[in-house]
Amino acid sequence: MRRFEYHAPNSLEEVSGLLTxxxxxxxxxxxxxxxxxxxRERLRTVKHLVDIKKVPGLSGxxxxxxxxxxxxxxxxxxELAAHPGLAQLYPNLYDALCxxxxxxxxxxxxxxxxxxxxxPSADTIPPLVADGASIETWHPDGARIIPLAExxxxxxxxxxxxxxxxxxxxxxxxxxxxxxxxxxxxxxxAMELATVGVAVSLDTKDGICTxxxxxxxxxxxxxxxxxxxxxxxxGTRLDPKTVTSAAQQAMLECTPISNVRSSADYRRxxxxxLTRRAVQQVLEVAA
Amino acid sequence: MTKTVLDLVVNGESRSFxxxxxxxxxxALREEAGLTGTKKGxxxxxxxxxxxxLDGKPxxxxxxxxxxxxxxxxxxxxxLQASPDDLHPLQQAFMEHGASQCxxxxxxxxxxxxxxxxxxxxxxxEEIRFGLSGNICRCTGYTKIFDAIRTAGKRMAETxxxxxxxxxxx
Numbered sequence: 243m244r245r246f247e248y249h250a251p252n253s254l255e256e257v258s259g260l261l262t263x264x265x266x267x268x269x270x271x272x273x274x275x276x277x278x279x280x281x282r283e284r285l286r287t288v289k290h291l292v293d294i295k296k297v298p299g300l301s302g303x304x305x306x307x308x309x310x311x312x313x314x315x316x317x318x319x320x321e322l323a324a325h326p327g328l329a330q331l332y333p334n335l336y337d338a339l340c341x342x343x344x345x346x347x348x349x350x351x352x353x354x355x356x357x358x359x360x361x362p363s364a365d366t367i368p369p370l371v372a373d374g375a376s377i378e379t380w381h382p383d384g385a386r387i388i389p390l391a392e393x394x395x396x397x398x399x400x401x402x403x404x405x406x407x408x409x410x411x412x413x414x415x416x417x418x419x420x421x422x423x424x425x426x427x428x429x430x431x432a433m434e435l436a437t438v439g440v441a442v443s444l445d446t447k448d449g450i451c452t453x454x455x456x457x458x459x460x461x462x463x464x465x466x467x468x469x470x471x472x473x474x475x476x477g478t479r480l481d482p483k484t485v486t487s488a489a490q491q492a493m494l495e496c497t498p499i500s501n502v503r504s505s506a507d508y509r510r511x512x513x514x515x516l517t518r519r520a521v522q523q524v525l526e527v528a529a
Numbered sequence: 530m531t532k533t534v535l536d537l538v539v540n541g542e543s544r545s546f547x548x549x550x551x552x553x554x555x556x557a558l559r560e561e562a563g564l565t566g567t568k569k570g571x572x573x574x575x576x577x578x579x580x581x582x583l584d585g586k587p588x589x590x591x592x593x594x595x596x597x598x599x600x601x602x603x604x605x606x607x608x609l610q611a612s613p614d615d616l617h618p619l620q621q622a623f624m625e626h627g628a629s630q631c632x633x634x635x636x637x638x639x640x641x642x643x644x645x646x647x648x649x650x651x652x653x654x655e656e657i658r659f660g661l662s663g664n665i666c667r668c669t670g671y672t673k674i675f676d677a678i679r680t681a682g683k684r685m686a687e688t689x690x691x692x693x694x695x696x697x698x699x
Contacts, residue, residue, distance in 0.1 A: 244551070245549070245551045246550065246551050247550060248533075248550025248551065248594065248596055250596070271594075271597075274592060274593065274594065274597070275574055275589075275592050278553070278573075278574075278591075278592055278593075278594075279573045279574060279592075282572060282573055283573065291550075291594075293596075293597065295597065320586070343574070343663070344574075344577065344662055344663020344664075345587060345641070345659075345660065345662070345663050346574070346577060346580055346587050346588050346589045346592075346641075346663045347574055347589065347592065347663065349583075349586040349587060349588050350588050350589070350592055350593060431662065432662030432663060433575055433662070433663060
């Protein structure tokens with residue numbers, strides 16, 4: 243591995259200070275499952291790693307129907323997936339976590355690391371965006387709470403400033419009559435980056451859809467919402483014809499590219515298929 | 530480069546060695562601790578050949594810096610058997626079923642299978658598949674690996690090696 247200096251500060255102030263003073267070659271080390279690969283494959287020039295594991299207050303999960311979900315920057319994907327209640331309350335996030343890499347990687351990889359890496363194909367982002375999650379950050383100039391949908395500015399880029407640290411994610415409690423699903427499409431089941439990932443979260447009352455949030459992964463520079471497709475679902479009984487037209491609308495709202503994993507055309511087709519399937523999956527749970 | 534003194538408990542034995550900040554736990558185990566049973570396959574977290582148990586959880590030893598493991602309890606393949614003449618049921622079953630061809634993936638698969646069977650000694654094929662999804666065998670010996678894991682699981686259940694007391698979280 244290419245050489246770098248390792249730092250293990252004990253407070254957010256020290257982390258922020260190191261990131262600012264060490265400059266461009268300094269990066270936060272949380273789980274390290276992406277960063278260490280990038281260092282080995284020479285995709286990122288790293289001179290300093292600032293490990294945040296000794297910083298107090300960055301671990302812990304709270305998850306309940308009344309309070310919703312909150313987890314800290316050190317929460318691993320494996321830890322969150324195993325947390326009591328998560329699979330029942332947020333099955334979309336649970337499925338995304340279980341589809342992420344492998345058991346071994348999930349025991350190290352942090353969810354907030356997956357988010358801050360800001361890959362358009364990151365599995366945990368679509369369900370969290372569809373559920374209206376927020377990300378909490380810390381900076382000497384002040385803490386912020388940012389809606390996750392507004393956090394990303396491009397592939398690998400976010401609104402985080404130099405020396406700013408993402409500390410926690412919060413997700414609102416699931417409302418009665420609300421349902422959610424995430425479907426990942428890849429070439430294989432494990433150790434795979436999503437070719438397309440679709441999250442659908444729906445609120446219903448008396449069989450009528452009152453709100454819809456569709457989040458599309460790996461089909462744009464950031465995880466995208468499909469507002470026009472969502473609008474087609476709202477106010478309906480989610481009959482097959484409506485669902486099909488919303489799925490077709492979602493295909494028009496995404497902006498995929500072709501790369502090693504898939505062509506843009508295939509990705510667009512799969513957005514239609516997976517949006518329809520995700521709504522169907524939601525309806526099966528609701529029935 | 531400055532070195533940090535790393536204190537670990539490896540296979541029940543306290544070990545101490547000095548490592549540079551950029552060294553992986555895998556390199557430290559192989560080169561400093563002399564435990565070369567843990568294999569370096571891809572070195573980027575894809576193949577699972579370097580799987581070890583760290584504080585009760587299976588991880589890829591290539592995907593963690595040695596310094597991050599300060600104070601940890603680690604089980605490597607060398608710690609699988611209680612004594613040199615006393616094979617673990619997984620080792621015995623892998624031999625009986627011929628579940629190892631070139632053998633390079635075997636240490637990682639044994640560690641992962643141990644983790645699976647201790648909490649679930651009678652797994653379904655789907656559960657074995659899920660449990661081993663981070664371990665790649667390129668000799669394509671999966672059928673025999675599955676047979677061996679089922680056999681070992683039955684023996685572990687019969688002999689009490691897979692009791693709730695030893696249950697570990699995924």
